[in-house]
Amino acid sequence: KQEVTQIPAALSVPEGENLVLNCSFTDSAIYNLQWFRQDPGKGLTSLLLIQSSQREQTSGRLNASLDKSSGRSTLYIAASQPGDSATYLCAMDSSYKLIFGSGTRLLVRP
Amino acid sequence: NAGVTQTPKFQVLKTGQSMTLQCAQDMNHEYMSWYRQDPGMGLRLIHYSVGAGITDQGEVPNGYNVSRSTTEDFPLRLLSAAPSQTSVYFCASGPGVDTDTQYFGPGTRLTVL
Numbered sequence A: 001k002q003e004v005t006q007i008p009a010a011l012s013v014p015e016g017e018n019l020v021l022n023c024s025f026t027d028s029a030i031y032n033l034q035w036f037r038q039d040p041g042k043g044l045t046s047l048l049l050i051q052s053s054q055r056e057q058t059s060g061r062l063n064a065s066l067d068k069s070s071g072r073s074t075l076y077i078a079a080s081q082p083g084d085s086a087t088y089l090c091a092m093d094s095s096y097k098l099i100f101g102s103g104t105r106l107l108v109r110p
Numbered sequence B: 001n002a003g004v005t006q007t008p009k010f011q012v013l014k015t016g017q018s019m020t021l022q023c024a025q026d027m028n029h030e031y032m033s034w035y036r037q038d039p040g041m042g043l044r045l046i047h048y049s050v051g052a053g054i055t056d057q058g059e060v061p062n063g064y065n066v067s068r069s070t071t072e073d074f075p076l077r078l079l080s081a082a083p084s085q086t087s088v089y090f091c092a093s094g095p096g097v098d099t100d101t102q103y104f105g106p107g108t109r110l111t112v113l
Helices: none
Strands: A004-007 A010-014 A019-025 A032-038 A044-051 A056-059 A062-067 A072-077 A086-094 A097-100 A104-109 B004-007 B010-013 B019-025 B032-038 B042-051 B054-057 B064-066 B076-078 B087-093 B108-112
Touching (some): A004 A086, A019 A032, A019 A086, A032 A072, A097 B042, B004 B087, B019 B032, B019 B087
Antiparallel strands (some): A004 A019, A032 A086, A086 A097, B042 B054, B087 B108
8 A cells, every 4th residue: 555654743943943854655656746735724735746757846945855766755944934834745646646644743933 | 817716614514414515626627636634644535537527536435426527626525424524625636737736725624413
């Protein structure tokens, strides 16, 4: 069974810190790996999508990497801000069916 | 361009009642899907559609029906609601012709008593 695991489940950091969120998946035959942000009571906002042929994608302070051979992806957030506080979800795209991890709940303290 | 819209935002049902969750997208995507989100379980795929008239089951399809008569709309029907269907339901649209990104609606929070 295809599974996606996110570690840690929760993370609390002081403002300004650089941080890394981890995602591991069991199936190397993925199409894409997508990172989402979810604020409490809200829907999912797509942050970055890495195609299977790519190694990384960057958007502003966010950088996501993909290593298919080891089944891992990381989301790097530089110079974290209180506004970054949210739950971050990674999803493995298997033929356009997304398989989600349980998320990392991030709190950035002022 | 509204993206993905879902109605209603909140709904309370009694066991055995039926209802339809509405989802619409204005991005001309062929692919649409429904997920449910439960604490500790993450999001799980219920049903998906690769185009008008074509639907298929996801990981947790039991108790739900779907149909796709137009590209824009993809309603999810609960035939006889059960407490186990208490959840937050998200509709997704995409990928499209020019992007692999899937876009999610704001969700419907459903409680079955």
